[in-house]
Amino acid sequence: MNPRVRRVKIVCTLGPACAGEDSLRALIRAGMDVARINLSHGSHAGHLRMLRDLRRAARAESKPVAVLADLQGPRVRVGDLVGGAIDLMPGAIIRLVGDGRVGDASTLPVSVPSLPAQLREGDRVLLVDGTRTLRVLRQLKDATEAIVEIGGVVRSHQGINVPGCPLGIGATTPKDLDDLAFVIRHGVDYVALSFVSAPGDAIDLREKIRELSGRARVVVKFELAAAVAQMDEIVDSADDVMVARGDMGVELPIEEVPATQKRLIARCNARGKPVITATQMLQSMTEQPVPTRAEATDVVNSVLDGTDAVMLSGETAVGRHPVRVVETMARILCAAERLFVAGVNLGQHAPDxxxxxxxxxxxxxxxxxxxxxxxxxxxxxxxxxxxxxxxxxxxxxxxxxxxxxxxxxxxxxxxxxxxxxxxxxxxxxxxxxxxxxxxxxxxxxxxxxxxxxxxxxxxxxxxxxxxxxxxxxxx
Incomplete structure (x- = not known):
C-alpha cells in the first residue's frame, strides 16, 4: 500500500477540551477527519459556536472535515433521587416505579413510565454501564419488585439498560426532533441514530431529514441486543453504521462484543457500507499521555477487521491530551495499515x-x-x-x-x-x-x-x- 496516505479515518468528539478555533486547527493537523457533536450534552448555542469555529479551522487548514451529529435517542434513565444518590445493597429488595416520584433506598424511579410494567420475572436491569445489577422478582400493583445482585452507589439521571426488553417507544424523542431540525439547518453531513431496534428506525429518520430539506446521511448505531438480532436488515436500512461498543457491552455478555464487532464490520464491508468502530479506543489517554498496549492492539484489530473509521469520545471532548491522542491514533492506524490486505469482495452488492x-x-x-x-x-x-x-x-x-x-x-x-x-x-x-x-x-x-x-x-x-x-x- 502507498505509505503516504492514511486510509482509516479518525472521528473526534468535540467538547471543552478542544474548544476554540486554534485547538480545532491543531486537531485537524493531528489527523481529525470527522468532528462529532454529541447532542446528549450542551446547548444549541454552544454547538453552533463549536460548529462555526470548526468550519473556520477547516478552511484555514484547507481540509474538508465532515460533521457527525449524534442524537441522544430514547435513553432510559434513573429519575430524581433523595439527596441525588442512593447506595444499593446486595440482596436488598427495591421497587421500580414510573410515576415520577422521588426515589430512595427502597424505590428506584425510571424515566420511561411504561417500563416497570413491561418487565418480567428474571429480567436483568443494568445501571451505571452495567456495574450495578438488579434481577426482577415480580409485578406488583403499582411497581415492579427486584433484588439487588450487584450493588453500589446510583445517582440521579444515570443510564439504565434492560437487555432484551422492548421499550415500546420510538427511536426519536421530542428532544431528538428539535436537535435534528437544528443540525440540519446548519448543514451537518451525518446524523447518528441511537438505540436503534428495527430497520424502520433508520428509514423514518431519513424521511425526517428529507422533510427538513437536508442531505445528511444516516448512521445507525448498533447498541441494543434487538439490533444485533436483526443485523442484516438494519445494516441494509442504513447509509453508514457505527459499532457503539459502550451500550453494546452492557446489552450483550461482554465476551460476545468482540465477535459481534467482527461480524458487523464484515457485513458492512460486504455491502459497501462505511462503518465506524467506537468507544474506549484510547480511553486511558483521557488522563494519561500514552495508551495501554491493549488499547493499541484493539485499534489495530479494528483496522484488520475492515473498519472505515475509529472514533474518539471523551479522549478529545474532555481529555487532558486531545491533540496527542489524535496524533497517537494516527500513528497506530498507519502501522496497522501496513498489515492490511487490500481488496474486498462485494458479493452481496447488486452490480451496476x-x-x-x-x-x-x-x-x-x-x-x-x-x-x-x-x-x-x-x-x-x-x-x-x-x-x-x-x-x-x-x-x-x-x-x-x-x-x-x-x-x-x-x-x-x-x-x-x-x-x-x-x-x-x-x-x-x-x-x-x-x-x-x-x-x-x-x-x-x-x-x-x-x-x-x-x-x-x-x-x-x-x-x-x-x-x-x-x-x-x-x-
Missing amino acids: ATDAVAQAAVELARDLDARAILALTETGGTARRLSAHRPSVPVIAATPRQEIARSLALPWGIIPLVSLRRRTTGALASAAIDAARAAGLVDDGDRIVVTAGLPLGGAGSTNLLKVQTVGQPIF
Missing part, C-alpha cells in the same frame, strides 16, 4: 455500471502500480464505490461541491478535494490533477487511473476509465 467501473479502476490501479485513483465526482457515489473495494492506492475524490467533499471525509481511503467546475471532462481532470499535485498527493510522471461520468454533472453516470500520466496532456 458505476460499480463495474469502480472495480475495474481498482484492478487497473493495482496491476499498473498506479500512484492513485482520481475520481471526478458530482455526488460522491463513485468515490464511495471505489472505497468499498478497498483499493491498494488512495482515492482522490475531486468535486466542485463543498458539502460532497466534506461527506467524503469519512469513508476508507478517500482524500476529498474541492475543484473548480469545468465545462469539459479534460478541463475538469486537469484542474483536479493540479489540485492533487498542489496538495502533494501526486507528482509529474506518476501514473494514475481516472474515473468520470459523461455527460458531466449527472448523478450515477460513471462510465469513463482512463490511465493518465501526471504532467502529460489529458484526453
Whole structure:
C-alpha cells in the first residue's frame, strides 16, 4: 500500500477540551477527519459556536472535515433521587416505579413510565454501564419488585439498560426532533441514530431529514441486543453504521462484543457500507499521555477487521491530551495499515455500471502500480464505490461541491478535494490533477487511473476509465 496516505479515518468528539478555533486547527493537523457533536450534552448555542469555529479551522487548514451529529435517542434513565444518590445493597429488595416520584433506598424511579410494567420475572436491569445489577422478582400493583445482585452507589439521571426488553417507544424523542431540525439547518453531513431496534428506525429518520430539506446521511448505531438480532436488515436500512461498543457491552455478555464487532464490520464491508468502530479506543489517554498496549492492539484489530473509521469520545471532548491522542491514533492506524490486505469482495452488492467501473479502476490501479485513483465526482457515489473495494492506492475524490467533499471525509481511503467546475471532462481532470499535485498527493510522471461520468454533472453516470500520466496532456 502507498505509505503516504492514511486510509482509516479518525472521528473526534468535540467538547471543552478542544474548544476554540486554534485547538480545532491543531486537531485537524493531528489527523481529525470527522468532528462529532454529541447532542446528549450542551446547548444549541454552544454547538453552533463549536460548529462555526470548526468550519473556520477547516478552511484555514484547507481540509474538508465532515460533521457527525449524534442524537441522544430514547435513553432510559434513573429519575430524581433523595439527596441525588442512593447506595444499593446486595440482596436488598427495591421497587421500580414510573410515576415520577422521588426515589430512595427502597424505590428506584425510571424515566420511561411504561417500563416497570413491561418487565418480567428474571429480567436483568443494568445501571451505571452495567456495574450495578438488579434481577426482577415480580409485578406488583403499582411497581415492579427486584433484588439487588450487584450493588453500589446510583445517582440521579444515570443510564439504565434492560437487555432484551422492548421499550415500546420510538427511536426519536421530542428532544431528538428539535436537535435534528437544528443540525440540519446548519448543514451537518451525518446524523447518528441511537438505540436503534428495527430497520424502520433508520428509514423514518431519513424521511425526517428529507422533510427538513437536508442531505445528511444516516448512521445507525448498533447498541441494543434487538439490533444485533436483526443485523442484516438494519445494516441494509442504513447509509453508514457505527459499532457503539459502550451500550453494546452492557446489552450483550461482554465476551460476545468482540465477535459481534467482527461480524458487523464484515457485513458492512460486504455491502459497501462505511462503518465506524467506537468507544474506549484510547480511553486511558483521557488522563494519561500514552495508551495501554491493549488499547493499541484493539485499534489495530479494528483496522484488520475492515473498519472505515475509529472514533474518539471523551479522549478529545474532555481529555487532558486531545491533540496527542489524535496524533497517537494516527500513528497506530498507519502501522496497522501496513498489515492490511487490500481488496474486498462485494458479493452481496447488486452490480451496476458505476460499480463495474469502480472495480475495474481498482484492478487497473493495482496491476499498473498506479500512484492513485482520481475520481471526478458530482455526488460522491463513485468515490464511495471505489472505497468499498478497498483499493491498494488512495482515492482522490475531486468535486466542485463543498458539502460532497466534506461527506467524503469519512469513508476508507478517500482524500476529498474541492475543484473548480469545468465545462469539459479534460478541463475538469486537469484542474483536479493540479489540485492533487498542489496538495502533494501526486507528482509529474506518476501514473494514475481516472474515473468520470459523461455527460458531466449527472448523478450515477460513471462510465469513463482512463490511465493518465501526471504532467502529460489529458484526453
